[in-house]
Amino acid sequence: MIKKHFEEAKLWQIKYSQKDYNPKLIFNDSKSKKDVLFSLSFFLVMMTIEILFNQPFKKKIKLLHNNIYKKIFSKRFEKLERIEVNSFAFSFFLILQKLFEEEERFKSYSHDLIKNSINHWSCIEKVERDFLTRYQLVNNLWNENSKLVLSRTYDSRIDLIFLLYKSFELGISNKTIIKKNLSVLIFSVSKAQKDFRYDVLEEIKKKRIL
Numbered sequence: 576m577i578k579k580h581f582e583e584a585k586l587w588q589i590k591y592s593q594k595d596y597n598p599k600l601i602f603n604d605s606k607s608k609k610d611v612l613f614s615l616s617f618f619l620v621m622m623t624i625e626i627l628f629n630q631p632f633k634k635k636i637k638l639l640h641n642n643i644y645k646k647i648f649s650k651r652f653e654k655l656e657r658i659e660v661n662s663f664a665f666s667f668f669l670i671l672q673k674l675f676e677e678e679e680r681f682k683s684y685s686h687d688l689i690k691n692s693i694n695h696w697s698c699i700e701k702v703e704r705d706f707l708t709r710y711q712l713v714n715n716l717w718n719e720n721s722k723l724v725l726s727r728t729y730d731s732r733i734d735l736i737f738l739l740y741k742s743f744e745l746g747i748s749n750k751t752i753i754k755k756n757l758s759v760l761i762f763s764v765s766k767a768q769k770d771f772r773y774d775v776l777e778e779i780k781k782k783r784i785l
Contacts, residue, residue, distance in 0.1 A: 581706060584698035587613070596621075602778040611784055612684055616691030618775045619670050620699070622767050623692075626666040629763040630743075631756070658744055660709055664716045665739035666764075667692060668724045672735065673768045676727055677776060680785060689717060736764055 594600050596617070605611045667689075675682050693713055697706040717724070720738065723731045740753075740760055747753055779785065 580694050581698055581703045583613075584694045587617070588695070588698060591617075598772070598775045598778045602775075602782060605782060605784070608784050609687075611779055611782055612687045613691050615681075615775065615779065616688050617695045618772050619667065619674065619688065620692050620695045622670045622770075622772065623663060623667040623696075625770075626669065626739075626763050626767045627662060629766065631759055654744070656705075658742060660712045661716065661742035662739060663696065664713045665720075665735055665742050667713070668717070668720060669732070669735050669739065669764055670767065670771075672724050672726075672732065673771055675725060677771070677773075682725060684785075685717070685721070686714075689713060732764075736761055739764075 591597075591601055598618070601614050602611065605614055671685070671688065681688065690710060693706065693710045697703065697709055702709075720735070723734050723738075736757070740757055745756070747756070
């Protein structure tokens with residue numbers, strides 16, 4: 576079943592990469608609610624990755640998925656993998672929060688969006704074997720923090736940003752450095768939300784499926 580879902584994401588990405596991931600073309604091809612949610616999830620992943628890649632400490636969250644090295648340096652890779660999954664999860668939750676602010680109806684599809692997004696993310700990083708583990712970890716974090724994500728308050732967004740910062744496990748005690756890093760992180764989140772893919776939502780609205 577996992578392999579089937581992974582292949583679905585792989586074929587989807589190959590097909591639409593040749594069309595520059597044009598939302599108009601993608602959602603024109605979407606014939607069902609399932610198709611729409613699957614395609615939307617890809618764009619959510621892209622916006623999530625944008626938050627992560629705009630960080631001065633982005634190298635700390637890049638994990639080389641090599642099974643041999645994982646066995647030799649298991650403790651180190653366990654930490655890196657935890658950082659990668661947790662930082663992705665909280666960045667993704669911030670994008671989800673923005674999506675729910677724009678279109679509240681998507682709240683009822685939270686679990687579908689999470690599963691599809693982990694599928695797309697795992698496919699992008701070519702880690703089919705890690706899909707189930709990633710899904711379970713992100714789903715656990717969702718169960719713990721869904722109230723924050725579903726909230727529309729400014730405080731809930733700040734709480735999620737702080738949780739994202741903690742997920743990097745930088746181990747810094749200097750308050751000045753922490754303040755500077757948080758400032759950069761807040762800017763990155765704000766930029767990603769400002770550049771939210773409204774074009775994608777517009778194409779979804781035309782479908783009148785959801």
